Amino acid sequence: MTTIKPLTDLTIAQQAEMLPIKQIAEKLGLKEDDLDLYGKYKAKLSFDLLDDVKTRTDGKLVLVTAINPTPAGEGKSTVTVGLGQALNRLDKQAIVCLREPSLGPTMGLKGGAAGGGFSQVLPMEDINLHFTGDMHAITAAHNTISAMLDNHLHQGNDLGIDVRNIVWKRVLDLNDRALRNVTIGLGGPVHGVPREDGFDITVASEIMAILCLADSLSDLEARIKRIVVAYDRDNEPVTAEQLGAAGAATLLLKEAFKPNLVQTLEQTPALVHGGPFANIAHGCNSLIATKTALKLGEYVVTEAGFGADLGAEKFCHIKSRIGELSPDAVVLVATVRALKMHGGVAKDALHVEHVEAVKRGLQLLAKHVETMAKLGLPVVVALNRFNSDTEEELAAVLDWCRSQQIRVALSEVWAHGGQGGEALAEAVIAAVESNEAALTPLYELTASIEDKITTIAREVYGASDVTFTAKARKQMAHIQANGWADLPICMAKTPFSLSDDPTKVGYQAGFTVTVRELKPSVGAGFLVALTGNVLTMPGLPKQPAALNMGIDATGNAIGLF
Template identity: 85%
Template sequence: MTTTKPLSDLTIAQQAKTLPIKDIAAKIGLHEDDLDLYGKYKAKLSYDVLERVKTKEDGKLVLVTAINPTPAGEGKSTVTVGLGQALNQLDKQAIVCLREPSLGPTMGLKGGAAGGGFSQVLPMEDINLHFTGDMHAITSAHNTISAMIDNHLHQGNDLGIDVRHIVWKRVLDLNDRALRHVTVGLGGPAHGVPREDGFDITVASEIMAILCLADSLEDLEERIKRIVVAYDHQKEPITAEQIGAAGAATLLLKEAFKPNLVQTLEQTPALVHGGPFANIAHGCNSLIATKTALKLGEYVVTEAGFGADLGAEKFCHIKSRVGDLNPDAVVLVATVRALKMHGGVSKDQLHIENVGAVGEGLKLLAKHIDTMKKLGLPTVVALNRFNSDTEEELATVLDWCAAHGIRASLSEVWANGGLGGRQLAEAVIDAVESNESKLTPLYELTDSIEQKIKTIAREVYGATDVVFTAKAQKQMKDVQANGWSDLPICMAKTPFSLSDDPSKFGYQQGFTITVRELKPSVGAGFLVALTGNVLTMPGLPKHPAALNMGIDESGKAIGLF
């Protein structure tokens, strides 16, 4: 007996029929004059469009999240794309909103973020690589501020910046552990002022967060002006405006701020724009893309990074607050494979049926559903099917959902595209039309910093307590003294566990979260609480995906997933 090897995502994407982007735009009432074209198959929406649609009624907003990710893969972006395709098959004008992939995970271990199988956004190769240049623009804008800081020091340091308290690092859109800690300004007086510095990955830049939370070019510049880049010898904050870098940084982002229009494999319109990580930033696509899509479509399907304890929590407490959003329904993606891993099964044993481990993993699923309920959002479980899943394992999940009154559906969008997500789409429509949604934040902005962090840790993670290091306690006092304590919290935490220990899979109780550092992102408008060993510049794995990449004789990509 012979078996046919499944087509790779790349092969499926390269064989797909792609429509000219102007035809995709026409589906949502736009004309070629509304587009700034980047070739035949991708474009940016002009500022005229963004202004023109502001008075239109909003469509329905569906947020896709997941249980904590595992090395087995959950397929959250794939479900997001497939659900959008399925809604269109049911005659709902749907638009998909995704983040842009970073070259870090693309060249590293995780892979890209364009979906998979027959539920992808196209052109997949472009989206996963340089796309329309947004990542490069963000990198350049960020590093312009860095260059202006060091030039200010070199030219006399009129602001009295304390070189020991410069908090603005440089960035690069790659995983490169060798750049985490560097020394700049060496080589003598002509080459600047020697000091310690470092690099973050571009998607961890506050510029990225700002681009994804600003609602206009004016707001973009005002936020950049507020960025705190350093402190002087009296411990007073120094901003990007004070060093004269805000205007230039905004100028470099002029085109990057426009949402990117592409299409799915079934020609569903998709806005792919912005890309902050959810473990170190807020993990959502740009607010301007989401709000524009809500004016152009009947249904907008968007995703938030990693699990519901990270991206979805931040969507509700940060992005929704800034943009006055209220998700009409949440889709919570789970897989039998991930549930088994969270139930104690090792990755090399996932192909063996284990109903007991699935049942154990359901405790984690229940925790995330409970979190969404606390936030006032109706939830639909999408059980994303893999070939190794057995009927009894699948039934265990679906029967559990039915017994607990939870909407749930099998998702087969990887293999069958929109057709494999029609039942899921019907469940989502039912949840949306039930009018059950009323987003209720778990904390008030006027709560103390400590209380806000403890609320997230206890209500979302299930922690019993939070410990603040001496460094974090001092930083908390500094934040309060500077008048920033009313900002929302952006938790920087491992995505793999409810706790701050990435090795602890599954549902847990009785653990403590340790906040080791508190960093104000005043321009973005939130406070970052760093926990565990979260790094803002990842490293490459032993066998990075980049080892398999190249081009063939016709110039087509090879090895790109």
């Protein structure tokens, strides 16, 4: 008897028929002169186009977020892509906006970020690997500043930089725990000034956040100039502009700043651009891509990283503020599998029906719906179906949502592409056309740093209190003294829990959040509040995904999901 192997994401992607990217551009009313081609199936949008469309009326903006992620996977990117495809099936000109995958998670544990099943962006292999080189450009721009900083020290240190107070590390777009803490400049005087240093992953770089929040090349350079790289012996900030490094860094980012145009498996246009992490940065695709898509499409479907307590909160308080955006609806992705895990079921028992655990997990879903309502945004729950879900478990979620007057739809976009997302698309259209959306930030920028953080912790996480370490309070005073206190807050917190403890899954209330450190990202335009043990350079797992990767005799990728 022949065993039929299930199709993998890679197999589905390799069997798909792509249209030349020029034809995808034509769907948006674009011409070849509006594109900078990167082969047959990828292109960047030209600077002339970005300027030409600025005066057009915006389309509708749909933000896709989720409940707190679990090791079982929720499929947020898959739902984002599938929803875009479904909207096009319903004659709405839709554009999908996603972040670019990082090689670190791709080679590590998390996997890529190109969707899955029959709701993927293509060419999937390119997007998950080197794509158009944006990640490498960001790495080079960041490390150019690093090299110029150390050269400044070597050449006499005219700025009086305190080598014990340098805050600008180096970056690499791979998971490599051995590089978290290193010593550089060894080997004698000709090799530089010895000091402790370290590496972050590229997507944690402030350069990445800046590229994703700048609205023009001039704004990009202005933000890079404001980057604080170190402090001098009087504890005054030293910037990239003072090092003379901003111009070169901006030059390296010139092409990377242009949004990347690709397509979904059903030839829906997609802009895949930028990729800041959502636990240590703001977790959204580039502002320039989102704003351009709004000028080109009737509906723009974008996502924010991790759960609503991280990516969606930051989308509303950081990206929307800087870019003057206002989502017309929010899609909140949930799965039976994740609800069961948040309801107390172990990952290896998820295949066993457990309706009561699903119901316990609904408390967490309710909290995220409540948070979006506080922000003034209408919510549609997308129940993303997996093969192991039973009808009783699915019904428990659907019935509960309806009893709470929450819009809900079953999503089957992984298995059926756009067709499997039509019910979700109809619910999203209804939410958008209800005109209920009125984005209302939960805090004013002029509030104190402590009040802004406390508001997020209480209103979004459900915490009862926030404590600040002595180090954090000292840094808070320093931030205020430098005039940076009016910046929005970017919380660095575990994505797996509402609290700052990753082991406390499911609905949490009445806990205390501890802020251990505050870091100003002056160029990006936010203050990072670090809680728990959030790493800026991940490590590889015992069995990294890279072990399964390679190429076949014809050069096709194998083992890439």
